[in-house]
Amino acid sequence: MSKIAVVNQKGGVGKTTTVVNLSTAFAQQGKRVLVVDGDSQANATSGFGINARKMQNLYHVLIGEADIDDVIVHIKDAGVDLVPSSPDLIGVDAEIKDFEHWELFLKNALKKVESRYDYIFIDAPPSLGTLTILILAAADSVLIPVQAEYYALEGVAQLLETITHVRRTINPSLNLKGFLITMFDKRTKLAEHVEEEIRRIFPNLVFDTVIPRSVRLAEAPSYGLPGVIYDPTSSGAKAYMELAKEMLSHEEEA
Protein backbone atom coordinates (compact mmCIF):
# COMPACT_ATOMS: atom_id res chain seq x y z
CA MET A 1 0.00 0.00 0.00
CA SER A 2 1.52 3.29 -1.08
CA LYS A 3 0.23 6.80 -0.32
CA ILE A 4 1.54 9.36 -2.83
CA ALA A 5 1.09 13.12 -2.29
CA VAL A 6 1.27 15.27 -5.43
CA VAL A 7 2.59 18.59 -4.19
CA ASN A 8 4.04 21.87 -5.48
CA GLN A 9 3.18 25.32 -4.10
CA LYS A 10 3.78 26.80 -7.57
CA GLY A 11 0.38 27.19 -9.14
CA GLY A 12 -0.84 25.60 -12.36
CA VAL A 13 2.01 23.08 -12.82
CA GLY A 14 -0.30 20.08 -13.42
CA LYS A 15 -0.83 18.66 -9.91
CA THR A 16 -4.53 17.95 -10.42
CA THR A 17 -4.11 16.75 -14.01
CA THR A 18 -1.41 14.34 -12.77
CA VAL A 19 -3.54 12.98 -9.89
CA VAL A 20 -6.63 12.49 -12.08
CA ASN A 21 -4.80 10.83 -14.98
CA LEU A 22 -2.12 8.85 -13.14
CA SER A 23 -4.60 7.39 -10.65
CA THR A 24 -6.85 6.27 -13.53
CA ALA A 25 -3.86 4.80 -15.39
CA PHE A 26 -2.96 2.79 -12.24
CA ALA A 27 -6.56 1.51 -12.06
CA GLN A 28 -6.29 0.48 -15.73
CA GLN A 29 -3.23 -1.59 -14.70
CA GLY A 30 -5.49 -3.49 -12.29
CA LYS A 31 -4.57 -1.66 -9.09
CA ARG A 32 -7.14 -0.69 -6.40
CA VAL A 33 -6.90 3.10 -6.20
CA LEU A 34 -8.26 5.85 -3.92
CA VAL A 35 -7.93 9.55 -4.83
CA VAL A 36 -8.12 12.21 -2.10
CA ASP A 37 -8.88 15.76 -3.29
CA GLY A 38 -7.06 17.93 -0.75
CA ASP A 39 -7.67 21.28 -2.49
CA SER A 40 -10.58 23.61 -1.73
CA GLN A 41 -10.76 24.43 -5.46
CA ALA A 42 -12.04 20.82 -5.83
CA ASN A 43 -10.59 20.53 -9.34
CA ALA A 44 -9.80 16.80 -8.97
CA THR A 45 -13.43 16.28 -7.86
CA SER A 46 -14.81 18.05 -10.94
CA GLY A 47 -12.13 16.40 -13.10
CA PHE A 48 -13.93 13.11 -12.29
CA GLY A 49 -17.33 14.68 -13.01
CA ILE A 50 -18.46 15.11 -9.39
CA ASN A 51 -19.95 18.27 -7.81
CA ALA A 52 -19.48 17.92 -4.07
CA ARG A 53 -20.88 21.25 -2.95
CA LYS A 54 -23.96 19.69 -1.45
CA MET A 55 -22.36 16.38 -0.41
CA GLN A 56 -20.29 15.58 2.62
CA ASN A 57 -16.63 15.66 1.70
CA LEU A 58 -13.07 15.79 3.05
CA TYR A 59 -13.90 18.91 5.07
CA HIS A 60 -16.52 17.02 7.12
CA VAL A 61 -14.07 14.16 7.67
CA LEU A 62 -11.30 16.47 8.94
CA ILE A 63 -13.58 18.28 11.41
CA GLY A 64 -14.96 14.96 12.64
CA GLU A 65 -18.52 15.37 11.34
CA ALA A 66 -18.36 12.43 8.93
CA ASP A 67 -16.62 9.10 8.64
CA ILE A 68 -14.34 8.74 5.62
CA ASP A 69 -16.39 5.70 4.51
CA ASP A 70 -19.50 7.88 4.29
CA VAL A 71 -17.95 10.34 1.83
CA ILE A 72 -16.09 7.99 -0.55
CA VAL A 73 -17.61 8.05 -4.06
CA HIS A 74 -16.89 5.34 -6.67
CA ILE A 75 -16.04 6.75 -10.12
CA LYS A 76 -17.23 4.15 -12.61
CA ASP A 77 -15.55 5.48 -15.81
CA ALA A 78 -12.13 5.75 -14.24
CA GLY A 79 -12.38 2.73 -11.92
CA VAL A 80 -11.16 4.66 -8.87
CA ASP A 81 -12.69 5.71 -5.53
CA LEU A 82 -12.65 9.40 -4.59
CA VAL A 83 -12.75 11.39 -1.37
CA PRO A 84 -14.25 14.59 -2.83
CA SER A 85 -13.56 18.14 -1.77
CA SER A 86 -15.44 21.45 -1.90
CA PRO A 87 -14.87 25.14 -1.09
CA ASP A 88 -15.81 24.27 2.54
CA LEU A 89 -12.17 23.23 2.91
CA ILE A 90 -11.17 26.90 2.94
CA GLY A 91 -12.43 27.00 6.52
CA VAL A 92 -10.53 23.93 7.75
CA ASP A 93 -7.58 26.02 8.91
CA ALA A 94 -9.54 27.82 11.61
CA GLU A 95 -11.48 24.70 12.62
CA ILE A 96 -8.64 22.32 13.42
CA LYS A 97 -5.53 24.36 14.24
CA ASP A 98 -6.26 24.50 17.98
CA PHE A 99 -6.39 20.72 18.38
CA GLU A 100 -3.32 18.80 19.47
CA HIS A 101 -1.88 16.69 16.64
CA TRP A 102 -4.17 18.32 14.03
CA GLU A 103 -1.44 17.43 11.50
CA LEU A 104 -2.38 13.76 11.83
CA PHE A 105 -6.12 14.12 11.18
CA LEU A 106 -5.84 13.02 7.53
CA LYS A 107 -3.35 10.23 8.26
CA ASN A 108 -5.68 8.85 10.96
CA ALA A 109 -8.76 9.12 8.73
CA LEU A 110 -7.02 7.17 5.95
CA LYS A 111 -6.00 4.38 8.41
CA LYS A 112 -9.61 3.19 8.44
CA VAL A 113 -9.71 2.50 4.68
CA GLU A 114 -6.16 2.14 3.38
CA SER A 115 -6.06 -1.67 3.63
CA ARG A 116 -8.65 -1.80 0.78
CA TYR A 117 -6.33 -0.02 -1.67
CA ASP A 118 -2.99 -0.61 -3.39
CA TYR A 119 -2.41 3.11 -4.07
CA ILE A 120 -3.74 6.35 -2.64
CA PHE A 121 -3.08 9.60 -4.59
CA ILE A 122 -3.57 12.92 -2.78
CA ASP A 123 -3.97 16.24 -4.66
CA ALA A 124 -2.58 19.29 -2.85
CA PRO A 125 -3.42 23.02 -3.18
CA PRO A 126 -0.86 25.55 -4.49
CA SER A 127 0.48 26.51 -1.06
CA LEU A 128 2.59 25.24 1.86
CA GLY A 129 -0.16 25.85 4.40
CA THR A 130 -2.33 23.69 6.67
CA LEU A 131 -3.79 21.40 3.98
CA THR A 132 -0.38 20.66 2.46
CA ILE A 133 1.05 19.86 5.92
CA LEU A 134 -1.88 17.47 6.60
CA ILE A 135 -1.21 15.82 3.24
CA LEU A 136 2.57 15.49 3.71
CA ALA A 137 1.99 14.06 7.19
CA ALA A 138 -0.36 11.40 5.75
CA ALA A 139 1.70 10.32 2.72
CA ASP A 140 4.60 7.83 2.32
CA SER A 141 6.05 9.66 -0.68
CA VAL A 142 5.86 12.87 -2.65
CA LEU A 143 5.62 13.28 -6.43
CA ILE A 144 6.52 16.83 -7.50
CA PRO A 145 5.19 18.02 -10.89
CA VAL A 146 7.45 20.69 -12.36
CA GLN A 147 6.36 22.69 -15.37
CA ALA A 148 9.18 23.09 -17.90
CA GLU A 149 9.26 26.86 -17.29
CA TYR A 150 11.53 29.30 -15.45
CA TYR A 151 9.35 30.20 -12.42
CA ALA A 152 8.68 26.50 -11.75
CA LEU A 153 12.29 25.88 -10.66
CA GLU A 154 12.32 28.80 -8.26
CA GLY A 155 10.06 27.30 -5.60
CA VAL A 156 11.55 23.80 -5.51
CA ALA A 157 14.13 24.55 -2.81
CA GLN A 158 11.40 25.88 -0.51
CA LEU A 159 9.28 22.80 -1.15
CA LEU A 160 12.14 20.42 -0.35
CA GLU A 161 12.74 22.32 2.90
CA THR A 162 9.09 21.84 3.87
CA ILE A 163 9.24 18.11 3.05
CA THR A 164 12.41 17.71 5.13
CA HIS A 165 10.75 19.60 8.00
CA VAL A 166 7.68 17.30 7.92
CA ARG A 167 9.92 14.23 7.73
CA ARG A 168 11.94 15.40 10.73
CA THR A 169 8.94 16.35 12.90
CA ILE A 170 5.77 14.37 12.09
CA ASN A 171 6.38 11.79 9.34
CA PRO A 172 9.80 10.07 9.39
CA SER A 173 8.89 7.70 6.54
CA LEU A 174 8.14 10.47 4.01
CA ASN A 175 10.42 10.25 0.95
CA LEU A 176 10.63 11.74 -2.52
CA LYS A 177 9.06 9.61 -5.27
CA GLY A 178 10.45 11.90 -7.94
CA PHE A 179 10.05 14.99 -10.12
CA LEU A 180 7.68 14.83 -13.06
CA ILE A 181 8.25 17.24 -15.95
CA THR A 182 4.87 18.48 -17.18
CA MET A 183 3.42 20.60 -20.03
CA PHE A 184 6.60 20.07 -22.05
CA ASP A 185 6.33 22.07 -25.29
CA LYS A 186 8.97 20.62 -27.65
CA ARG A 187 8.70 23.68 -29.91
CA THR A 188 10.45 25.91 -27.38
CA LYS A 189 14.11 26.00 -26.29
CA LEU A 190 12.96 27.09 -22.82
CA ALA A 191 11.45 23.67 -22.09
CA GLU A 192 14.64 21.88 -23.17
CA HIS A 193 16.79 24.16 -20.99
CA VAL A 194 14.58 23.64 -17.95
CA GLU A 195 14.54 19.85 -18.42
CA GLU A 196 18.35 19.76 -18.69
CA GLU A 197 18.57 21.93 -15.56
CA ILE A 198 16.21 19.73 -13.50
CA ARG A 199 17.98 16.50 -14.54
CA ARG A 200 21.37 18.09 -13.74
CA ILE A 201 20.37 19.34 -10.27
CA PHE A 202 18.41 16.20 -9.30
CA PRO A 203 20.10 13.25 -11.10
CA ASN A 204 18.16 9.95 -10.67
CA LEU A 205 15.18 11.78 -9.13
CA VAL A 206 13.43 12.79 -12.35
CA PHE A 207 11.05 10.35 -14.08
CA ASP A 208 12.11 9.29 -17.59
CA THR A 209 8.55 9.90 -18.77
CA VAL A 210 7.87 13.55 -19.64
CA ILE A 211 4.27 14.80 -19.99
CA PRO A 212 3.89 16.86 -23.20
CA ARG A 213 1.61 19.88 -23.51
CA SER A 214 -1.56 18.33 -24.97
CA VAL A 215 -4.81 20.24 -25.39
CA ARG A 216 -6.86 17.03 -25.01
CA LEU A 217 -5.73 16.88 -21.35
CA ALA A 218 -7.07 20.41 -20.85
CA GLU A 219 -10.35 19.64 -22.63
CA ALA A 220 -11.10 16.45 -20.66
CA PRO A 221 -12.21 18.14 -17.38
CA SER A 222 -15.02 19.97 -19.20
CA TYR A 223 -16.47 16.50 -19.87
CA GLY A 224 -15.86 15.35 -16.28
CA LEU A 225 -13.46 12.68 -17.52
CA PRO A 226 -9.75 11.97 -17.08
CA GLY A 227 -7.78 12.56 -20.28
CA VAL A 228 -6.80 8.87 -20.37
CA ILE A 229 -10.53 8.04 -20.74
CA TYR A 230 -11.61 11.06 -22.84
CA ASP A 231 -8.93 10.50 -25.50
CA PRO A 232 -6.58 7.58 -24.79
CA THR A 233 -4.84 8.12 -28.16
CA SER A 234 -3.68 11.66 -27.26
CA SER A 235 0.00 12.29 -26.51
CA GLY A 236 -0.85 13.47 -22.98
CA ALA A 237 -2.93 10.40 -22.13
CA LYS A 238 -0.27 8.04 -23.49
CA ALA A 239 2.38 9.78 -21.40
CA TYR A 240 0.41 9.25 -18.16
CA MET A 241 -0.06 5.57 -19.06
CA GLU A 242 3.71 5.32 -19.68
CA LEU A 243 4.36 6.99 -16.33
CA ALA A 244 2.16 4.46 -14.54
CA LYS A 245 4.14 1.61 -16.15
CA GLU A 246 7.44 3.30 -15.26
CA MET A 247 6.39 3.73 -11.63
CA LEU A 248 5.08 0.16 -11.37
CA SER A 249 8.30 -1.26 -12.82
CA HIS A 250 10.26 0.68 -10.14
CA GLU A 251 8.04 -0.87 -7.47
CA GLU A 252 8.63 -4.40 -8.77
CA GLU A 253 12.41 -3.77 -8.69
CA ALA A 254 12.34 -2.38 -5.16
Next chain:
Amino acid sequence: MSKIAVVNQKGGVGKTTTVVNLSTAFAQQGKRVLVVDGDSQANATSGFGINARKMQNLYHVLIGEADIDDVIVHIKDAGVDLVPSSPDLIGVDAEIKDFEHWELFLKNALKKVESRYDYIFIDAPPSLGTLTILILAAADSVLIPVQAEYYALEGVAQLLETITHVRRTINPSLNLKGFLITMFDKRTKLAEHVEEEIRRIFPNLVFDTVIPRSVRLAEAPSYGLPGVIYDPTSSGAKAYMELAKEMLSHEEEA
Protein backbone atom coordinates in the same frame (compact mmCIF):
# COMPACT_ATOMS: atom_id res chain seq x y z
CA MET B 1 -3.78 57.28 -7.55
CA SER B 2 -5.07 53.78 -8.16
CA LYS B 3 -4.15 50.57 -6.29
CA ILE B 4 -4.83 47.45 -8.38
CA ALA B 5 -4.65 43.94 -6.88
CA VAL B 6 -4.09 41.11 -9.35
CA VAL B 7 -5.79 38.12 -7.73
CA ASN B 8 -6.96 34.59 -8.54
CA GLN B 9 -6.60 31.61 -6.21
CA LYS B 10 -6.32 29.33 -9.24
CA GLY B 11 -2.66 28.66 -9.74
CA GLY B 12 -0.61 29.46 -12.83
CA VAL B 13 -3.14 31.72 -14.59
CA GLY B 14 -0.68 34.56 -15.27
CA LYS B 15 -1.02 36.81 -12.18
CA THR B 16 2.71 37.49 -11.87
CA THR B 17 3.26 37.79 -15.61
CA THR B 18 0.42 40.34 -15.72
CA VAL B 19 1.77 42.40 -12.80
CA VAL B 20 5.34 42.46 -14.17
CA ASN B 21 4.38 43.34 -17.75
CA LEU B 22 1.38 45.59 -17.18
CA SER B 23 3.18 47.70 -14.56
CA THR B 24 6.13 48.17 -16.94
CA ALA B 25 3.77 49.07 -19.81
CA PHE B 26 2.15 51.75 -17.56
CA ALA B 27 5.62 53.13 -16.75
CA GLN B 28 6.36 53.26 -20.50
CA GLN B 29 3.21 55.40 -20.81
CA GLY B 30 4.82 57.90 -18.44
CA LYS B 31 3.05 56.84 -15.24
CA ARG B 32 4.79 56.64 -11.84
CA VAL B 33 4.39 53.00 -10.81
CA LEU B 34 5.01 50.90 -7.69
CA VAL B 35 4.82 47.09 -7.74
CA VAL B 36 4.20 45.15 -4.52
CA ASP B 37 5.13 41.46 -4.59
CA GLY B 38 2.64 39.89 -2.17
CA ASP B 39 3.58 36.26 -2.83
CA SER B 40 6.12 34.24 -0.82
CA GLN B 41 7.23 32.58 -4.08
CA ALA B 42 8.66 36.03 -4.94
CA ASN B 43 8.19 35.44 -8.68
CA ALA B 44 7.46 39.12 -9.41
CA THR B 45 10.67 40.01 -7.56
CA SER B 46 12.77 37.59 -9.65
CA GLY B 47 10.79 38.60 -12.76
CA PHE B 48 12.42 42.04 -12.32
CA GLY B 49 15.84 40.45 -11.75
CA ILE B 50 15.98 40.94 -7.95
CA ASN B 51 16.92 38.31 -5.34
CA ALA B 52 15.47 39.54 -2.04
CA ARG B 53 16.43 36.61 0.16
CA LYS B 54 19.10 38.58 2.00
CA MET B 55 17.37 41.94 1.77
CA GLN B 56 14.62 43.40 3.89
CA ASN B 57 11.32 42.98 2.09
CA LEU B 58 7.54 43.06 2.45
CA TYR B 59 7.70 40.54 5.29
CA HIS B 60 9.75 42.93 7.45
CA VAL B 61 7.35 45.77 6.65
CA LEU B 62 4.29 43.74 7.65
CA ILE B 63 5.77 42.64 10.97
CA GLY B 64 6.87 46.19 11.72
CA GLU B 65 10.64 45.62 11.53
CA ALA B 66 11.23 47.88 8.53
CA ASP B 67 9.72 51.00 7.02
CA ILE B 68 8.31 50.55 3.49
CA ASP B 69 10.66 53.31 2.29
CA ASP B 70 13.65 51.22 3.41
CA VAL B 71 12.71 48.21 1.27
CA ILE B 72 11.62 49.88 -1.98
CA VAL B 73 13.99 49.03 -4.87
CA HIS B 74 14.08 51.03 -8.13
CA ILE B 75 14.10 48.80 -11.25
CA LYS B 76 15.99 50.75 -13.88
CA ASP B 77 15.14 48.68 -17.00
CA ALA B 78 11.42 48.68 -16.35
CA GLY B 79 11.17 52.16 -14.84
CA VAL B 80 9.12 50.98 -11.84
CA ASP B 81 9.70 50.80 -8.08
CA LEU B 82 9.31 47.45 -6.33
CA VAL B 83 8.51 46.27 -2.82
CA PRO B 84 10.23 42.87 -3.06
CA SER B 85 9.17 39.64 -1.40
CA SER B 86 10.91 36.46 -0.23
CA PRO B 87 10.04 33.06 1.27
CA ASP B 88 10.04 34.80 4.69
CA LEU B 89 6.46 35.77 3.84
CA ILE B 90 5.36 32.18 4.47
CA GLY B 91 5.64 32.96 8.18
CA VAL B 92 3.60 36.18 8.12
CA ASP B 93 0.38 34.32 8.94
CA ALA B 94 1.52 33.29 12.39
CA GLU B 95 3.24 36.62 13.10
CA ILE B 96 0.34 39.04 12.56
CA LYS B 97 -2.94 37.15 12.99
CA ASP B 98 -3.21 37.94 16.73
CA PHE B 99 -3.06 41.70 16.25
CA GLU B 100 -6.25 43.71 15.99
CA HIS B 101 -6.85 45.05 12.47
CA TRP B 102 -4.01 42.93 11.03
CA GLU B 103 -5.95 43.10 7.74
CA LEU B 104 -5.00 46.77 7.40
CA PHE B 105 -1.24 46.39 7.85
CA LEU B 106 -0.52 46.58 4.11
CA LYS B 107 -3.01 49.39 3.50
CA ASN B 108 -1.42 51.43 6.30
CA ALA B 109 2.12 50.74 5.08
CA LEU B 110 1.23 51.93 1.58
CA LYS B 111 -0.31 55.15 2.94
CA LYS B 112 3.21 56.44 3.62
CA VAL B 113 4.29 56.26 -0.04
CA GLU B 114 1.21 56.17 -2.26
CA SER B 115 1.18 59.93 -2.96
CA ARG B 116 4.40 59.46 -4.97
CA TYR B 117 2.76 57.09 -7.45
CA ASP B 118 0.00 57.14 -10.07
CA TYR B 119 -0.50 53.34 -9.99
CA ILE B 120 0.30 50.58 -7.52
CA PHE B 121 0.07 46.95 -8.77
CA ILE B 122 -0.03 44.16 -6.16
CA ASP B 123 0.73 40.52 -7.03
CA ALA B 124 -1.18 37.92 -4.96
CA PRO B 125 -0.40 34.25 -4.18
CA PRO B 126 -2.61 31.40 -5.47
CA SER B 127 -4.83 31.24 -2.38
CA LEU B 128 -7.60 33.09 -0.50
CA GLY B 129 -5.63 33.20 2.75
CA THR B 130 -4.05 35.91 4.90
CA LEU B 131 -1.86 37.54 2.23
CA THR B 132 -4.73 37.78 -0.25
CA ILE B 133 -6.98 39.34 2.42
CA LEU B 134 -4.24 41.90 3.25
CA ILE B 135 -3.96 42.68 -0.45
CA LEU B 136 -7.73 43.00 -1.07
CA ALA B 137 -8.02 45.23 2.00
CA ALA B 138 -5.28 47.55 0.64
CA ALA B 139 -6.46 47.81 -3.01
CA ASP B 140 -9.06 50.05 -4.72
CA SER B 141 -9.75 47.52 -7.45
CA VAL B 142 -9.16 43.94 -8.51
CA LEU B 143 -7.96 42.66 -11.88
CA ILE B 144 -8.68 38.91 -12.28
CA PRO B 145 -6.55 37.02 -14.83
CA VAL B 146 -8.43 33.99 -16.14
CA GLN B 147 -6.67 31.37 -18.20
CA ALA B 148 -8.76 30.30 -21.20
CA GLU B 149 -9.12 26.78 -19.75
CA TYR B 150 -11.84 24.76 -18.04
CA TYR B 151 -10.56 24.69 -14.43
CA ALA B 152 -9.99 28.45 -14.50
CA LEU B 153 -13.73 29.18 -14.59
CA GLU B 154 -14.48 26.92 -11.64
CA GLY B 155 -12.92 29.08 -8.94
CA VAL B 156 -14.27 32.47 -10.08
CA ALA B 157 -17.49 32.30 -8.02
CA GLN B 158 -15.50 31.63 -4.85
CA LEU B 159 -13.17 34.53 -5.62
CA LEU B 160 -16.08 36.95 -6.19
CA GLU B 161 -17.55 35.85 -2.85
CA THR B 162 -14.27 36.67 -1.10
CA ILE B 163 -14.08 40.08 -2.81
CA THR B 164 -17.66 40.87 -1.77
CA HIS B 165 -16.87 39.77 1.80
CA VAL B 166 -13.82 42.06 1.97
CA ARG B 167 -15.83 44.94 0.48
CA ARG B 168 -18.61 44.45 3.04
CA THR B 169 -16.32 44.15 6.08
CA ILE B 170 -12.96 45.97 5.68
CA ASN B 171 -12.75 47.80 2.34
CA PRO B 172 -16.02 49.38 1.09
CA SER B 173 -14.34 51.03 -1.89
CA LEU B 174 -13.02 47.78 -3.42
CA ASN B 175 -14.41 47.21 -6.92
CA LEU B 176 -13.76 44.92 -9.89
CA LYS B 177 -11.48 46.39 -12.55
CA GLY B 178 -12.20 43.46 -14.87
CA PHE B 179 -11.35 39.98 -16.08
CA LEU B 180 -8.28 39.51 -18.26
CA ILE B 181 -8.17 36.46 -20.54
CA THR B 182 -4.63 35.06 -20.51
CA MET B 183 -2.56 32.39 -22.29
CA PHE B 184 -5.08 32.31 -25.12
CA ASP B 185 -4.06 29.63 -27.62
CA LYS B 186 -5.93 30.39 -30.83
CA ARG B 187 -5.18 26.86 -32.18
CA THR B 188 -7.61 25.26 -29.75
CA LYS B 189 -11.41 25.30 -29.65
CA LEU B 190 -11.24 25.09 -25.84
CA ALA B 191 -9.88 28.63 -25.59
CA GLU B 192 -12.59 30.01 -27.87
CA HIS B 193 -15.31 28.28 -25.84
CA VAL B 194 -13.96 29.55 -22.54
CA GLU B 195 -13.66 33.12 -23.87
CA GLU B 196 -17.28 33.02 -25.12
CA GLU B 197 -18.38 31.66 -21.75
CA ILE B 198 -16.56 34.36 -19.72
CA ARG B 199 -17.89 37.18 -21.91
CA ARG B 200 -21.41 35.72 -21.68
CA ILE B 201 -21.39 35.38 -17.87
CA PHE B 202 -19.67 38.72 -17.19
CA PRO B 203 -20.71 41.09 -20.00
CA ASN B 204 -18.86 44.44 -19.89
CA LEU B 205 -16.45 43.15 -17.21
CA VAL B 206 -13.94 41.47 -19.55
CA PHE B 207 -11.14 43.50 -21.13
CA ASP B 208 -11.22 43.66 -24.94
CA THR B 209 -7.47 42.92 -24.98
CA VAL B 210 -6.71 39.18 -24.75
CA ILE B 211 -3.19 38.01 -23.85
CA PRO B 212 -2.07 35.24 -26.27
CA ARG B 213 0.12 32.31 -25.26
CA SER B 214 3.60 33.56 -26.17
CA VAL B 215 6.80 31.71 -25.25
CA ARG B 216 8.77 34.97 -25.13
CA LEU B 217 6.75 35.96 -22.03
CA ALA B 218 7.78 32.70 -20.37
CA GLU B 219 11.44 33.12 -21.37
CA ALA B 220 11.75 36.70 -20.10
CA PRO B 221 11.92 35.89 -16.34
CA SER B 222 15.04 33.78 -16.87
CA TYR B 223 16.75 37.03 -17.96
CA GLY B 224 15.24 38.96 -15.02
CA LEU B 225 13.36 41.19 -17.45
CA PRO B 226 9.68 41.88 -18.16
CA GLY B 227 8.56 40.49 -21.53
CA VAL B 228 7.77 44.01 -22.75
CA ILE B 229 11.49 44.86 -22.33
CA TYR B 230 12.98 41.44 -23.28
CA ASP B 231 11.11 41.28 -26.61
CA PRO B 232 8.76 44.21 -27.24
CA THR B 233 7.93 42.82 -30.72
CA SER B 234 6.46 39.57 -29.33
CA SER B 235 2.69 39.01 -29.43
CA GLY B 236 2.54 38.72 -25.63
CA ALA B 237 4.43 41.96 -25.03
CA LYS B 238 2.32 43.85 -27.55
CA ALA B 239 -0.85 42.58 -25.87
CA TYR B 240 0.23 43.92 -22.47
CA MET B 241 1.05 47.29 -24.04
CA GLU B 242 -2.41 47.25 -25.66
CA LEU B 243 -3.98 46.43 -22.31
CA ALA B 244 -2.25 49.40 -20.66
CA LYS B 245 -3.63 51.69 -23.35
CA GLU B 246 -7.12 50.17 -22.98
CA MET B 247 -7.07 50.65 -19.20
CA LEU B 248 -5.74 54.21 -19.47
CA SER B 249 -8.44 55.15 -21.99
CA HIS B 250 -11.08 53.86 -19.52
CA GLU B 251 -9.57 56.06 -16.79
CA GLU B 252 -9.69 59.13 -19.00
CA GLU B 253 -13.37 58.45 -19.77
CA ALA B 254 -14.26 57.93 -16.13
